[in-house]
Amino acid sequence: MSDIGILERDTEGQFGDYIALLKPRVMSLVVFTAFVGLVVAPVGVHPFVAFVAVLFIALGGGASGALNMWYDADIDRLMRRTQSRPIPAGRVTEGEALGFGLALAGISCVMLALAANIFAGLFLAFTIFFYVVVYTIWLKRATPQNIVIGGAAGAFPPMIGWAVATGGISMESLAMFAIIFLWTPPHFWSLALFMKDDYSNAGVPMLTVTHGRRVTRGQILLYTLILAPVAVGTAFTSIGGSVYLAVALVLNALFIRGAVRLWRRDDAAALAEKYATEKRFFYFSLLYLFGHFLALLAEKGLSLFGMGGW
Amino acid sequence: MAFTRDHELHRRRFGRNAGLGLVLIGFVVLVFGLTIVKVQRGDKMQAYDHQPRVSMLPASDPAPARPAKIAPGAPIGQVSE
Structure with missing residues (x-):
């Protein structure tokens, strides 16, 4: 009929599927710890800047979630718990998740750097790199201590929150x-x-x-x-x-x-x-x-x- | 028959497009808000432009934020706000 595949796909990603790519439950932990890191710092931050900063830290965390689902789609298909994720369920293609994740990663780092400071933006970029490349691509399938490495990525948000306020570590x-x-x-x-x-x-x-x-x-x-x-x-x-x-x-x-x-x-x-x-x-x-x-x-x-x- | 007829695809994607629209409006509001905050705080508004400019140089001595106005007809040395 038509060679535009999109018209023939019977299942198509809805807005909620793209939200699911961001792993909202992981995001809530990121929001909380980044917020605490930002608030307990000795330097005051304007409430609106703090709100924007936490939002983009969370979005950066979401971007790494999407990139994680892009790379892990093959194993997500094999495990019962993850089979209903957007990619294994066929509602979002791997390429869409990759593009979505990369775009959001770029936006969140640049916006954090502009809203707060360059160091915080670079730190967020490093965190996304660490979670996606070091943990997901490199070590998750290579060592039984994978959880420990992944934990490091999850532990960066309060440090980023602190960096938003103080500009350092x-x-x-x-x-x-x-x-x-x-x-x-x-x-x-x-x-x-x-x-x-x-x-x-x-x-x-x-x-x-x-x-x-x-x-x-x-x-x-x-x-x-x-x-x-x-x-x-x-x-x-x-x-x-x-x-x-x-x-x-x-x-x-x-x-x-x-x-x-x-x-x-x-x-x-x-x-x-x-x-x-x-x-x-x-x-x-x-x-x-x-x-x-x-x-x-x-x-x-x-x-x-x-x-x-x- | 209507002159423009919605393809089924448009209806299918309405939720997605509406969601994206709201996200974009939210983004505009965020950037606008950030701008207001940064202007009010008096953050640095210019970046380095390959050439030193007086307005970018650090003040060498603590100068008043704005030049004091001298009221017309006031004796020399007397300034008013």
Whole structure:
């Protein structure tokens, strides 16, 4: 009939499919942590500039999501959880996702550089490069520590928020980076313990598949133990204070207790109670991260009234 | 029959186009807002243009933001705002 393929495609991407390419749920974490990084910085930012900056940091995160879906379309087709994503479902082509992701990456970096400062724009560009090239293309399919590398990309947003305000990097922004970076492995591996994704089909070396669940439980405990002193130690930087210290002590004690519990059981015990402890640990990990960043916000809020800090 | 008839494609894509339209309007509002904020803050409005210009040079001594006006007929040395 016509050789214009677009007229013959029965399923076509709607607006919502392009939103789905941006991974909105990952974006919400980016928005929150970037916002906290920006607000706790010692330099004030005009509220509208702060809003625009967080928006474009989130858009940059969305762009890396789209580029990730472009590159991973082949394995997304193989896994049940990801089969309904726009590309495997056939509503968006790989080329469209690539173009969409690249365009948004360019727009978000340039706009962030113009709204805030050049350094923040370059930092966002580096983050997108790190997530797409270093994590997705290079290391995700090559090493079982892929989650750790991906976690680094997810940990940059508060540093970018801080860079929007200060134009640089400091001890405090590195501390926020370290908290998310070290938190990601326990968070994702506890999910991997009970999600039973078909990663082996897709050829992605997940730690649970390559080294088994026993090793994964040990690694969760290991990262949790390294995380605790970093998270508590942040209390003694200029963004911390007594409120943050109290929150961090409680959350880290509970997190370590949960990790020890996971470590001491085997899969037979976990299966017997349908992975209830693993699920509880996973949901607690969300609360853990949220709690720490909320406490940092609280310290900033208190400092406006002459309280907070040390 | 209407002179211009909508192809089925146009109807199918209405949601997508309307969404994109709203996004573009939002973008215009953002850039406009940023402009207002930056002008009000008195940010640097010019960039380097391959040639030094007096207006781009850092002030060597703290000069008043705007030149003081001398009221007509006022004695020398007396300035008014």
